[in-house]
Amino acid sequence: MHSLPAGVTFFERGWLSSNNILIQDSEQAILIDSGYWTHAEQTHALISTALHQQPLTMLINTHLHSDHCGGNAHLQAIYPALKTYIPPGHAEFVDDWNPQVLTYVPTGQHCPPFKRTASLQDGDAVVLNNQIWRIHVAPGHDPHSVVIFNESAGVLISADALWENGFGVVFPEIEGVSAFDEVESTLNIIENLNPKLVLPGHGSAFSDVSDAIDRARSRLDQFKKAPDKHASYAAKVLLKFKLLEFQRIKLVDFLMWGHATQYLKMLFEKYAEDKSFDAWFFDLCKSLEKSCACAMDDEHIININ
Template identity: 30%
Template sequence: MLQFQTIPVTPFAQNATLLWDDQTQDAVLTDVGGDAEILLQEVASRHLNLQAIWLTHGHLDHVSGVPALLQHQSVTVLGPHQEDDFLLQKLPEITRQYQFPECPVFTPTHWLSDGDMVSVGNHYFQVLHIPGHTPGSVVYYCEAAKLLIAGDVLFLESVGRSDFPRGDGPTLLRGIREKLYTLPDDVQVITGHGAYTTIGHEKTHNPYVRAA
């Protein structure tokens, strides 16, 4: 079975998520925004084999723990979409500005594109590119487990901000309507901050974007 545990990291309480296959003990971490040692302790306490980091987008609270984690353990870094490279290039400056531990520029092992498949153990996730919060935002959808790692695209009765550099509100809402509201209602959504939700709940309660 696919298991998960969310661990809020950084002063922004960003939901880094440990995903693992309890048959193979293979694991990935999503959005290593900081607190790399706490995340690695969680991996070790569950006796998991960490294989990769999956990133949803290039904002500092989602990525700035990656170089620190890689110093402890060499794993593959997947995502986000290459359109977010401009954010990764600015990490030293932005982490200083927000008084985060300074983070060097890094490049993921592989950028991801819409329709790519990634896996943890025997569980497969489809990559959906949903720009608007950032141009390179992706989400990860496991059809079999009905689980979505949504980053800052969709929140409980809210959506990601689009007033950051290269944000685009109409594009974000269209992406949510076309790519997320077409998923089954009982898909559980792990959001980038705060509470989980479901696709069905958002289709009927989200004040920013209702089902068409």
């Protein structure tokens, strides 16, 4: 495995929180992504151990999904001088907090409101330890997502644009906005950057980048050929994410959450109207159970892993 550059700590988290990357030199300490809100104290505990009394000076969000910026408010309260930079697309909805546009309402998730200092632009860079970390726009999973590349070390912070096995749900597609082509162009951008090591938003760091890109492209091809496969993947991701938060919940309450979750309603209406919403929802639960992502008894659904 290609090694991390000096001053970089990679925190691989469970799937409810995105991974976090801390980049430090003697003057600055920058955190990339802050995890989900229910883990905010854990996130702070992890980074404060690595910081050794140094204050966190900057927070950068690769995108504004709840699992990437849910800890922002907590960190802003702890480090009042913290500067927070976000991708530009949703800046006005952060300033005038809008949980609908920011996807927290339609995903049935939550994110405590936070403030931003400024927006990131394509090509912006931060310099730490004499190494440049540059922002590249990377739409697809989210229209406003960015990835961050250290050219001299060949290290890419890929967020949810590229994982070792695939990439994140293509959220615009849930809303009926085509974005598979954007996923492809972002994979091309990553291939051209030619990273030696990728620090993804979820899962382990990896060095066999061309294999990962091949896997991502073949998954994308499957989704393009059969968008219903992507729809069912997206629905199961939404369910599993919420189960990670609930851990154990009565099936009737889980179903009630499902009924209130707009993205699930949209997926159901577009792809599954041949059955009832409840039947579709329970089929998804059963499919998660089959893949050992949850267990069910007569009354409850329980998260596994």
